[in-house]
Amino acid sequence: MTLQASEFDPAAAALVLFSGGQDSTVCLAWALKRYGRVETVGFDYGQRHSVELEARDTVRAHILEVLPEAAERLGPDHRIDIRGFGEVAESALTRERAIEMDARGLPSTFVPGRNLVFLTYAAALADRRGMDVLVGGMCETDFSGYPDCRRDTMDAMEQSLRLGMARPFRIETPLMWLTKAQTWALTEELGGRALVDLVLEDTHTCYLGERGERRAWGYGCGTCPACELRAKGHAEWAAVNA
Ligand code: ZN
Numbered sequence: 001m002t003l004q005a006s007e008f009d010p011a012a013a014a015l016v017l018f019s020g021g022q023d024s025t026v027c028l029a030w031a032l033k034r035y036g037r038v039e040t041v042g043f044d045y046g047q048r049h050s051v052e053l054e055a056r057d058t059v060r061a062h063i064l065e066v067l068p069e070a071a072e073r074l075g076p077d078h079r080i081d082i083r084g085f086g087e088v089a090e091s092a093l094t095r096e097r098a099i100e101m102d103a104r105g106l107p108s109t110f111v112p113g114r115n116l117v118f119l120t121y122a123a124a125l126a127d128r129r130g131m132d133v134l135v136g137g138m139c140e141t142d143f144s145g146y147p148d149c150r151r152d153t154m155d156a157m158e159q160s161l162r163l164g165m166a167r168p169f170r171i172e173t174p175l176m177w178l179t180k181a182q183t184w185a186l187t188e189e190l191g192g193r194a195l196v197d198l199v200l201e202d203t204h205t206c207y208l209g210e211r212g213e214r215r216a217w218g219y220g221c222g223t224c225p226a227c228e229l230r231a232k233g234h235a236e237w238a239a240v241n242a
Helices: 022-034 051-066 083-088 114-129 151-165 180-202 225-241
Strands: 009-017 035-044 074-081 133-135 170-172
Touching: 009 022, 009 114, 022 035, 022 051, 022 133, 022 180, 035 051, 035 114, 051 074, 051 180, 074 114, 114 133, 114 151, 151 170, 180 225
Parallel strands: 009 035, 009 133, 035 074, 133 170
Antiparallel strands: none
């Protein structure tokens, strides 16, 4: 996937669902290459760990050092408190619970409806800010099968938001069909090794909120599903790119 100059649309404005994790950081870089105006939104839904929300500020502070040409495109960050939702949709991410599979085959890290709620709030904000594009790091490949990460769900949501808010929203999911190794490759394509280094140093993906020691693939406990996925993807990418 190579970005052509013609894909840059100076008139378009995008709101990136930005958690401070690896995937949404790549989405932010992707959007900065593509849209004339880019803003970010993050959600506090009572995550067990604030380390992810702190990573957002660090990534935003550093990403323009890697992509200085985008300095005039990056607009404000928005943070929305939806802890009321977190209380309803209890999961291993918002309560001290073991990470295990439920009867549907879904891990206890699944927060029911989370992406639907995120997108509804993001669309309401985007409408106020005059933005038509929502960008999210949802991904069907290499993932634990969260039903609200599927492109089918995004298509239905896009249609609902268009109808319900009378605005021609597009939900862009640039990572949807990429493996985690391919996401690392896209990272390098977007911002070279400097962006790869930023993802390694500044982003946070670990479900347990651990930073721990710096590993080849970044920081984290190394054993939770998110760390395992990140480490495996990085190893696959590094094996042919080191
Ligand atoms: Zn972990």
